[in-house]
């Protein structure tokens with residue numbers, strides 16, 4: 003089984019022998035890949051949609067790993083048993099939905115988050131929850147995605163780190179993309195876009 007470039011990047015951030023809880027798994031491709039390729043890990047795949055979980059179970063059955071994944075229909079982290087050493091993965095949702103899922107919950111020490119929008123908000127809010135950015139990647143897979151590995155701990159960040167990414171600001175291709183995107187927004191809205199000046203430093 004071959005994962006998309008985006009999900010493969012997520013997978014490479016998952017440390018060996020750590021258990022995974024994938025919230026909003028949809029087709030559960032990441033979880034099936036983990037079940038096929040890693041031994042001795044517990045995988046929990048959840049989704050708010052019972053249809054998604056039904057489809058995910060069928061996929062897992064096709065790959066003969068249905069017994070290796072614990073499928074749960076639930077909203078966010080409701081009714082999930084989370085250990086501090088588990089890795090919580092949430093990808094492919096907007097930043098606000100992710101924050102709704104994460105707030106007021108007992109969270110594990112490691113979070114892998116990839117929001118398709120509001121990435122700056124995710125950085126700021128997750129750091130406020132007592133995490134630091136351990137790793138971060140911008141991946142082009144038909145479009146750009148940012149995947150962030152947060153670990154429990156305190157760190158101080160500059161504005162550029164939140165807005166452009168602690169590590170992604172050094173990715174010239176990604177900065178070019180952000181620059182062009184923000185230039186278009188500035189032209190469309192006829193407003194000065196302060197972010198352009200910030201990005202210019204990294205081009």
Ligand SMILES: C[S@@+](CC[C@H](N)C(=O)[O-])C[C@H]1O[C@@H](n2cnc3c(N)ncnc32)[C@H](O)[C@@H]1O
Pocket residue numbers: 025026027028029048049050051054076077078079092093094095099103
């Ligand atoms: C675009 S899919 C992403 C699938 C997969 N994580 C990925 O990155 O390819 C988003 C999934 O999140 C699920 N979802 C949305 N809100 C949710 C919530 N509050 N709790 C659990 N799942 C949720 C949706 O039902 C959908 O299956």
